[in-house]
Amino acid sequence: MSKRSIAIFMFLLGLLAAFGELFGIDFPTARWFFESSRDVPLLKWDLGKGEFLWFGWLSSAILVCAGSFMLVKSFTGGPPNPVALRRARRFREIRRGYVSLLILLGLAGFASLDQMVVGKEALAVRYEGKWFFPAFTPKPYKGSDFGIGGELEDAPVNYRKLKRDFRKNQTGGRVIMPLIPFGSTDDTLPPRSRALVEKQGVHHETGSRKPYFGLAARYHDIEKGDLHLRYTMRNGKLSGAVDGWDALGERVYTAEYAKGEKVKEKFSGEGTVEDFLAIESGEIRALKYHPSPPILGESEKNWLGTTSQGYDVLAYLYGGLQVNFKAALIFLPIVYLVGIVIGMLMGYLGGWFDLVMDRVIEIFSNMPFLFVVIILSSMVPEQFKGLPVILTILMLFGWMGITSLMRTAAYRDKERDYIAATRVLGAGTPRIIFRHLLPNTVAIIVTLVPFTMSSLIFSLTALDYLGFGLPPEYATWGRLLNDGLSNLSAPWLVSSTFFVLVGLLVLITFIGEAVREAYDPKKFSYYR
Structure with a gap:
């Protein structure tokens, strides 16, 4: 680019x-x-x-x-610098790093699409001949805007349900949802379910030949997750407790089954038990409480399952990717600007300024990072917590690495002939530092950027895993990893998080190694 x-x-x-x-x-x-x-x-x-x-x-x-x-x-x-062109050509020759850069740029572009890819807001809605674009409108639409009455008239619109209603009623309305129609956070899904197929008195999950073991249910309203009857199945047959709820959510029925046969039952609702059991409540479905495994073949697919909070894992991973890129775009420029300026001044000026800043760096270097984060996190009020606060804490410790390298480079180069020539020509200190010294340290800066980015992503993930990172309204990979380790029976949580985290860090590492080799000063630079 x-x-x-x-x-x-x-x-x-x-x-x-x-x-x-x-x-x-x-x-x-x-x-x-x-x-x-x-x-x-x-x-x-x-x-x-x-x-x-x-x-x-x-x-x-x-x-x-x-x-x-x-x-x-x-x-x-x-014209462009010929040395820079040779370095860029050398970088493209290192296929592993070049391909990794293209993939990383593709991921950044994909993450920048934001609500066009992941979100619970519809991209476009056609209703009564008019088009609405909820995903691109700051003010949320209400149910009354799309002909929804009753208690949902003034509530925010559930566009996934609206799409099903338009398709069911065939009113001519149309809803276009994002590729992944779930929010990264603040979009808790009801318990998931999957259709069961009965063959010769034995229930199987759709697409499976094995008898079903686990919970099953019939629903009053499957979209809302309102249960009518909840069964326990073993070897594909009813076996164990059965619970039933009326339309108001009151528990009114209990029963006990053994090998598909009813042993006892108790009903405390209105009417007769026969009327209650005869209520039309749809097919019997396998019930998957959160965290639920990946569910395919349904109208709303959870490709990587759900978290214990009921969030779609794929949408949550996408939100975490966005957080990492946003953090890098804020963290890297500020840290490098501060570190480069202070380091160049320390190396070029020396004297008391160098001594004072050395002592400051020693103080910050000996501070226990995790304890400082814990103390500062506990001091910040809940309403002020967010990405800017955690990045500020990381910036307090992140500028020292580049500062030391720039100080060394300035000490080394300030006595060279080209710097002496600029002094003879009357150049001032700012011009010497930023016009002549700084361009000769580009190799150091460019080489260090990928490794700083990977360190930032790892730090954010570690802090979120320990519970001292971003608040819950942010989708973070560290919190998802913690969720997975707390629910070892849901391996899709840890495996998906591990895959994307390691994959991203490997891409950045490959880029860093290729940049370091391409910008090796021994290949193109000769100076005294």
Whole structure:
């Protein structure tokens, strides 16, 4: 990806964020700056008459200005550096790293699609000849907007149910859902179920020849998860306790079965037990409480199962991927900006500034990281917790690594002939540092970026696993891993988390190794 492409992307992202906020359009990814500003009290100002989302506007302005500056420089900056071109060509020759970079960029692009891929809001709804776009509208629609009456008239719309209703009633309405029609968080699903097939008095799960063992149920309303009868099955036959609920959710029936035969029963509801059992409540289905295994072949597929909270695992993994990329986009520029500036000043100026900053680095290096995180997390009020807070804590410790390397590079290069020549020509300290010293340290910076990113992802995952990371409204891989280890009978939780986490870290490591080899100064640079 060229500098010009990056500049255009930054410019358009900032422009879309500002445009969407002004005109009430939730563009994928671009909406995140203003959403974060709304959710975190520290990122907005209360002006009495309304809120000023300073973080959202500042982020948009920085993206537009930085993109514009880089775009202008790409046209006026002269021909590209031949050494940089040779390094890029060498990087492309290292197929493992180059392919890993393409895959990582593809994942980043996929994650940037946001609510177009994963979400419980419909992308588009056609009702009475009009089109609505709930996923791109900040204000949620109510049930009355789509002809839903009763107690759900003023409630937010369940678009998955609305799609089934349109299809069942054939009213001409249409609902277009995302590829994965579940939210990453805040979308708890009812207990899942799968159709059972009866053959010669023995029940089997659809697609299986083995007799079914476990819980089964009939439903008053399968979409809401309202149970009518819940059975226990062994070897494909009713065996054990049976419980029944009326339409109001009151438990009114109990029974006991043995090898498919009723042993005893008790009914305490209105009417007769025969009338209660004769209620039409659909087919008997295998009942899967959360965390439920992957369910395919149904109208709503859970490809990787559900978590113990009732979230779709695939949607949750996607949300965790988004969190990791967002964290990297915030963490890396700030940490490297601070570390590079302080390190270059320490190496070039030396003296008291170098001594003071060395002592500061020693103090921070000897602080127990986990204890500091625990203390700061307990001190932050619940309403202020979020991604900015945890990233700030990580930034307090993350700038020291690049600082030490830049200090060493500045100490090494400040006595070289080309720096002496710039002093003779009258260049000031800022120009020498950022115009002449900094370009000769690009190899160090570029080589370190992938490993810093993998360290950030690992740190976020570890903190979330231990319970000191992001709050529950964020989808995080560490919390999913903790959920899996707490429910070892649900191996799909640990296996899916392990696969995506290790896969992402391996991709970044391959990229880092390829960059390190391509930017090896011994191959292209010769200086005194």
